[in-house]
Amino acid sequence: MKKIFLSILGLLLVFLIVVFSWFYWQITRQTSETILEDLDTKSLFDTRCGICHDGGSNGAPLVSALQLMPEESILKAMTTGVMQNQAITLTEEQKKSLAAYISQIDPAEKRNQPIKGLCPDDYTIDEQSANTKIDNWGMGYKNQRYYDKADLKINADNVNDLELDWVFAFPGASRARVQPTIDNNTLFTASQLGTIYALDRYSGCIRWTFQADAEVRSALVIDRDGTNRAKTLFFSDFNASVYALDLHTQKLLWKTKIDNHPKATITGNLSIFEDRLFIPVSSTEILSSVDEQYECCTFRGSMVALDKSDGSIIWKTYTIADAPKPLGNNKKGTTVMGPSGAPIWTGVTIDTLRRTLYIGTGENYTHPVTLTSDAIMAFALDDGKIKWVQQTMTGDAWNGACVTLFSRANCPENNGPDADYGAPPILIRSNGKDLILAGQKSGKVSAMDPDDNGAIVWQKQVGRGGTMGGVHWGMATDEKTLYVPINDRGLYDINGDIPKQPGMHALDVADGKLIWATIEEDRCPGLTLRGCGPGISAAITLTPDVVYGPALDGIIKAYATEDGRELWAYDAKRDFTAVNGVKAFGGAFDSDGPVVAADQLFITSGYAKYAEKEGNVLLAFKLK
Ligand code: HEC
Structure with a gap:
């Protein structure tokens, strides 16, 4: 018996050695300086790209998602985009042939084809027929995501x-994540290719488009004149530029790049107050860090205030005061830089009373850790001075190198769990007292006192937490109950001893006590590797008696605020016929949340970043 056991053990050891050597071989191949000129494109893909995109890296979209991108977007990712470091040793020729090899989209859908789905020539809009104004992502700059306007039916x-009712499909896209904003009859959204769309809200036909330089991820913010007419559209792109479009002429008024770090990006939602725009700056440097020859890391998060009339920078305040400097070498001899990180992924919350803005920060990328990572921070609106910092997780130094199977050289020692804030802090007034409500990827929800430097009023551990939350992109509140979406996908858990609690949770804002929780069961067993969990990573939206939770598995549900019972559900994992003739399919719900107005509900579907199901649609529902 013992002998059999030993020989099985022996075989197992041999197997493990073979597997490890294979991985080692892949590592050396992947990172070697030599250009693999004699490899055909397929082998080039397999060795240089497939190692992550065939499921080897949790943060990497699957090949099936990349195939939906046009050649030029894939090429751009390698030359100027997020894959620059991964493609650093490739020749221009190799990059081009890789892009051609990966892209599988119908040539008819390429970007420079004429736009289909334009509104008819005789299209007119009756300004009076609708009266809906949803100007920003948070349904107000307190980011409560609560809609109770008179038009709501x-x-x-x-x-x-x-x-x-109708479906609009974004050409050349594998994800759709720009939450619509609405001005009466017009709905504004944007795409992965950086196209801004002004759509007719009732039919989905295209009134006009505008081309930005890069992907747009945050909602397009509407600014109004003294008579409440929509005047300017403000938005940002993935290359850290902010744009102002004149809504009467659809002409660009100005464009400002607000951070010169090559990996800087903007995905958090900007806010307007008086004559200024407030923009949160983040970065993709966590991805560059995977390359062991990358000097990790030099990016610092920042808040920027722009003059909204001309885009000039009024102030810029870093979340980390000290500039990074060399701090030694990683295991491969590459210089390590720090302090770094504390990027801002969240939107910006405005407190007009205290002339203050609040945001949440992410982790440090390297040591030394700072007191401003994984924190809620308050900045003075007038001069950008940091008023206070409330850190809810200390010592979180983490970057992308910590989760790859290979090349962990840049992962900081004793690395933290990556417990960013992705959801903006919410400002409320309850029982005559202002409170800030903050939900973190760790699954912890904190109430803070804005009059006492963010002192903790109560805290509640709502879910287990992990790389995509815990709380990921956005909670909602009517100032009495706080609705907390929990993802708990089980990917790099943060509090492994707590049971997973994916679903919708309702807390009393006064003390954080749980009122009810609706925990969702796995609704696509066997598909979990494709990111098909029942958790809610996307932002949620609240109306007086319904809270809407769009889940990663492509199912959106309406829950009764009263007791969390299910009132409605829709599965978007299917093909659609789009009004603009583009091949249309739904997938995961992630990042942005639903918009509810009058008798309509709008939501984007498709998001392939963590191997969830890709998709390219904006869905419009209507009461029958
Ligand atoms: C170390 C793992 C890794 C390797 C190797 C890798 N990628 Fe990626 N790739 C990622 C991750 C992670 C993302 C998601 C980036 C994000 O959205 O933050 C990504 C995103 C992309 C995207 C999407 C960019 C976008 O705009 O959404 C493309 C295209 C891409 N990779 C192509 C490639 C190609 C081509 C190669 C080979 C030359 C490659 N990748 C090698 C990890 C990798």
Whole structure:
């Protein structure tokens, strides 16, 4: 018996050695300086790209998602985009042939084809026929994501009558994540290719488009004149530029690049106050760090205030005061730089009373850790001075090198769990007292006192937490109950001893006590590797008696605020016929949340970043 056991053990050892040597071989191949000129494109892909994109790296979209991108976007990712470091040793020729090899989209859908789905020539809009104004992502700059305007017709009694009305598909996209904003009859959104769309809200036909330089991820913010007419559209792109478009002429008024770090990006939602725009700056340097020859890391998060009339920078304040400097070498001899990180992924919350803005920060990328990572920070609106910092996780030094199978050289020692804030802090007034409510990827929700330097009023551990949350992109509140979406996908868990609690949770804002929780079961067993969990990573949206939770597995549900019972559900993992003729398919819900107005509900579907199901649609539902 013992002998058999030993020989099985022996075989197992041999197997493990073979597997490890294979990985080692891959590592050396992947990172070697030599250009693999004699490899054909398929082998080049397999060795240089497939190692992550065939499921080897959790943060990497699967090949099936990359195939939906046009050649030029794939090439751009390698030359100027997020894959620059991964493609650093490739020749221009190799990059081009890789892009051609990967892209599988119908040539008819290439970017420079004429736009299909334009509104008819005789299209006119009746300004009076609708009166809806949803100017920003947070449904107000307190980021409460609560909509109770007079036009709202959907409620707990009729939400089950919602039916799909029209579908718009973004050409050349594998994800759709720009939450619509609405001005009366017009809906504004944007795409992975950086196209801004002004759509007719009732039919989905295209009124006009505008081309930005890079992907747009945050909502397009509407600014109004003294008579409440939409005047300017402000938005940002993935290359850290901010744009102002004149809504009467659709002409660019100005464009400002707000951070010169090559890896700087903007995905958090900007806010307007008085004559200024406030923009959160983040970066993709966590990805560059995977390359062991990359000098990790030099990016610092920052808040920027722009003059909204001309885009000039009024102030810029870093989340880390000290500039990074060399701090020694990683295991491969590459210089390590720090302090770094504390990027801002969240939107910006405005406190007009205290002339203060609040944001949440992410982790440090390297040591030394700072007191400003994984924190809620308050900045003075007038001069950008940091008023206070409330850190809710200390010592979190982490970057992308910590989760790859290879090349962990840049992963900091004793690395932290990557417990960023992705969801903006929410400002509320409850029982005559202002509170800030903050939900973190760790699954912890904190209430803070804005009059006492963010002192903790209460804290509640709502879920287990992990790389995509815990709380990921956005909670909602009516100032009495706080609705907390929990993802708990089980990917790099943060509090492994706590049971996973994916679903919707309702807390009392006064003390954080749980009122109810609706925990969702796995609704696509066997598909979990494709990121098909029942958790809610996307932002949620609240109306007086319904809270809407769009889940990673492509199912959006309406829950009764009263007790969390399910009122309506829709599975978007399917093909659609789009009004603009583009091949249309739904997938995961992530990042942005639903928009509810009058008798309509809008939501984007498709997001392939963590191997969830890709998709390219904006869905419009309507009460039947
Ligand atoms: C170390 C792992 C890794 C390797 C190797 C790698 N990638 Fe990626 N790739 C990623 C991750 C992670 C992302 C997601 C980036 C993000 O959105 O933050 C990504 C994203 C992309 C994207 C999408 C960019 C976008 O705009 O969304 C493309 C295209 C891409 N990779 C192509 C490639 C090609 C081509 C190669 C081979 C030359 C390659 N990748 C090698 C990890 C990798």
